[in-house]
Amino acid sequence: MPRDSCFLQIKNGVRSLPNESTILKPLKKETNSMKVLITGSAGFIGNRVSQRLLERGDKVIGIDNLSPYYDVELKKSRLAQVKDHENYTEACFDMADREKMVAIFEEHRPDRVINLAAQAGVRHSLIAPHDYVDTNLVGFVNILEGCRQTHVEHLVFASSSSVYGTNEDMPFSVADKVDHPISLYAASKRSNELMAHTYSHLFGFPSTGLRFFTVYGPWGRPDMALFLFTKAILAGEPIDVFNQGNMRRSFTYIDDIVEGVIRVLDNPPTAIANAKDELPSNSKTAPFRVYNIGSDEAVSLMRYIEVLEENLGIEAKKNMLPMQPGDVAATWADVDDLKSAVGYCPSTTVEEGVKNFVNWYKDYYGI
Numbered sequence: 571m572p573r574d575s576c577f578l579q580i581k582n583g584v585r586s587l588p589n590e591s592t593i594l595k596p597l598k599k600e601t602n603s604m605k606v607l608i609t610g611s612a613g614f615i616g617n618r619v620s621q622r623l624l625e626r627g628d629k630v631i632g633i634d635n636l637s638p639y640y641d642v643e644l645k646k647s648r649l650a651q652v653k654d655h656e657n658y659t660e661a662c663f664d665m666a667d668r669e670k671m672v673a674i675f676e677e678h679r680p681d682r683v684i685n686l687a688a689q690a691g692v693r694h695s696l697i698a699p700h701d702y703v704d705t706n707l708v709g710f711v712n713i714l715e716g717c718r719q720t721h722v723e724h725l726v727f728a729s730s731s732s733v734y735g736t737n738e739d740m741p742f743s744v745a746d747k748v749d750h751p752i753s754l755y756a757a758s759k760r761s762n763e764l765m766a767h768t769y770s771h772l773f774g775f776p777s778t779g780l781r782f783f784t785v786y787g788p789w790g791r792p793d794m795a796l797f798l799f800t801k802a803i804l805a806g807e808p809i810d811v812f813n814q815g816n817m818r819r820s821f822t823y824i825d826d827i828v829e830g831v832i833r834v835l836d837n838p839p840t841a842i843a844n845a846k847d848e849l850p851s852n853s854k855t856a857p858f859r860v861y862n863i864g865s866d867e868a869v870s871l872m873r874y875i876e877v878l879e880e881n882l883g884i885e886a887k888k889n890m891l892p893m894q895p896g897d898v899a900a901t902w903a904d905v906d907d908l909k910s911a912v913g914y915c916p917s918t919t920v921e922e923g924v925k926n927f928v929n930w931y932k933d934y935y936g937i
């Protein structure tokens with residue numbers, strides 16, 4: 571069942587009705603269609619964002635190099651859903667390629683940009699560090715330069731809940747300190763926030779960083795828990811349960827993420843006139859914001875597995891293991907400021923979301 575918690579705001583322990591800006595607005599825009607450049611358009615989140623923008627009449631230029639980090643056929647199947655759309659332009663290259671990036675910005679001169687391409691994954695950053703530098707740092711500078719040179723109206727980019735490192739204050743707030751990342755992946759995402767702030771300050775173009783919390787759902791990523799668990803359980807193999815199962819996550823359904831990304835895209839930040847009461851993560855000199863984006867409930871990993879078992883009708887064999895290096899026991903998103911700013915309202919429970927994933931998985935793999 572959808573939750574309705576976002577319709578009540580809690581400030582200083584007092585519940586109140588939302589102000590006008592928190593009331594849900596339809597995704598359909600009143601403005602003219604935009605030209606949006608999206609990186610990672612064959613990826614889990616980027617592909618779904620591309621679909622939603624095309625559905626509402628925007629033009630999308632999608633960049634993706636179909637990196638072999640996980641199943642390229644899955645990426646191609648995602649792309650097949652957008653590539654024939656009359657408003658979709660496909661660009662298959664590496665965003666670390668400076669010349670190609672300059673050329674695509676000059677050719678298309680996008681109104682707005684969403685950077686979702688990245689070398690993702692905490693565990694992989696322990697074995698392939700250079701992949702993170704090439705895409706997440708070099709590629710990101712190319713994005714910033716493109717935005718600067720072609721006067722982009724708004725850059726929205728993916729950060730991650732991993733920037734909170736070993737922070738134990740729950741829920742994670744953008745007011746918390748994020749100076750001690752514990753993986754190169756997290757360090758690269760925190761660097762993106764700092765680099766974007768610098769560009770917004772120096773060159774005045776608006777940018778917004780979104781710290782995503784564990785996203786799952788149909789067309790999800792094969793390197794993430796839900797996909798790995800489903801595959802193993804169906805094959806009769808044991809699943810690896812880290813930290814003896816003592817984990818909690820703000821598991822966030824893909825459609826809730828996509829809706830939030832687009833609401834943010836439609837609301838470029840301005841420099842803050844009266845910055846005195848603002849969160850420390852917001853800029854006092856630049857049109858720049860950072861938000862958490864995710865479910866505002868932290869669900870235990872064992873409950874997540876239980877819901878999956880119920881949907882598959884199979885009890886998992888569990889390999890109980892210690893904590894993985896670079897990983898954290900809990901994440902929990904405080905999204906109050908995103909609710910206030912754009913009416914963000916994550917509403918999909920894990921019961922609903924896992925069911926949708928299992929239905930998609932069985933259909934896609936013909937099970």
Ligand SMILES: NC(=O)c1ccc[n+]([C@@H]2O[C@H](COP(=O)([O-])OP(=O)(O)OC[C@H]3O[C@@H](n4cnc5c(N)ncnc54)[C@H](O)[C@@H]3O)[C@@H](O)[C@H]2O)c1
Binds near residue numbers: 634685
């Ligand atoms: N999915 C999550 O739970 C989650 C959590 C936190 C942050 N994020 C961030 O959100 C963004 C989207 O994540 P996702 O789950 O869709 O990941 P994904 O891996 O499915 O998508 C990323 C896409 O970027 C492409 N790509 C990688 N390197 C590239 C390069 N050098 N040039 C061009 N394309 C390149 C890949 O081929 C892939 O299709 C990423 O920045 C990720 O770090 C995701």
